[in-house]
Amino acid sequence: MGLNLAVAGAGAIVMVNTVNLVQDTLGRPAADVAWLLSANGLGVLVIAFAVPMLSARFGDRAVMLTGGGVLFLAAASAVGFTFTSADQWQWPALLVLWAAIGVGSGAILTPTGNVLRRSSAPHDRPAVFAAQFSLSHACWLLAYPIAGWGATVAGYSVTWMVLAGLAGTGACVALWCWPAREPEALEHVHPADITDLDHVRGTAATAVGYVHTHTFVIDELHRQWPQRCRSAA
Incomplete structure (x- = not known):
């Protein structure tokens, strides 16, 4: 749940705010919305291919907690942009940040199935996966309105600080609750x-x-x- 919250907190910045950020705040063409979302998708794709090798070497815990840290750092870095004027925003840096959010999300979501299978008996797995689906979407249900309503009312700075706080809180909860040494x-x-x-x-x-x-x-x-x-x- 902690890592689900981290994914939702940082991911809501991408899913909810990208269109308005690119077209209204930065005044860039609509095609750049696709480029920014593509950077995010590319980050997910690249890490998804690398996760099996990384998990085999370092374990799912290290990979997923690292993903949580990347999400927090990327969301916090995005907040830094909001304190500068729009014409000072560096487009390549935004592409990197959106890709980093994709990397962090993919590092968490890709090994999740393995963790759930190891944590449940075969006859309980349908219920466990259904619970994961429902509870992860509950995190999105929290983050989406914050990203949409918050950006409209309070602006990107406050909204993204809240979402970065959610991501950081989720990552810390996961680090605290998931013991480093966990014998089967x-x-x-x-x-x-x-x-x-x-x-x-x-x-x-x-x-x-x-x-x-x-x-x-x-x-x-x-x-x-x-x-x-x-x-x-």
């Missing part, structure tokens, strides 16, 4: 009166219940992370 197999305890005995078959009962270790995801039998995992995080 965790030791945990099931109560002695567990109803699904097949799950603990071959595990000896102890005074505290059935203690065993396996790849851990949240599901009907595992509704919270083991205490050891939460403490380590």
Whole structure:
């Protein structure tokens, strides 16, 4: 959710404000709207091709959190433009910033499916992916009105500062909530009166219940992370 908020915060600048920025504020031709949006799309495309190699080398966490940082820096840099007059805005720099927002978004969105699959049991994945779709769009539902209504009422400076703040907040939340060391197999305890005995078959009962270790995801039998995992995080 933190990274979804980062994507929405920075992405709303591109999706909502590009047309008015190019044609009304900068007075450039309509064709330049397409060029600026193309720069954003090119950033997404380039990083999408690179993500499998980057994830294999550095892991999904590093790639996605880096994407969150790029989104915040790009949105914050865009704010800097708003404090200068329109004729001082450098078009090549805007192209780079829009491409950077694309890179940051792609670095987060491309590995998301892998993270969701690793975090859920096969029979829960339709619900998990549906939740991701709904909750990510809830972030867009927050960011879109800020970008549109805010730019009209308060101008780009205030609006983009708010959106950059959303992106930065989302990236920080993700960094705080996603532990750097996250083992897949965790030791945990099931109560002695567990109803699904097949799950603990071959595990000896102890005074505290059935203690065993396996790849851990949240599901009907595992509704919270083991205490050891939460403490380590």
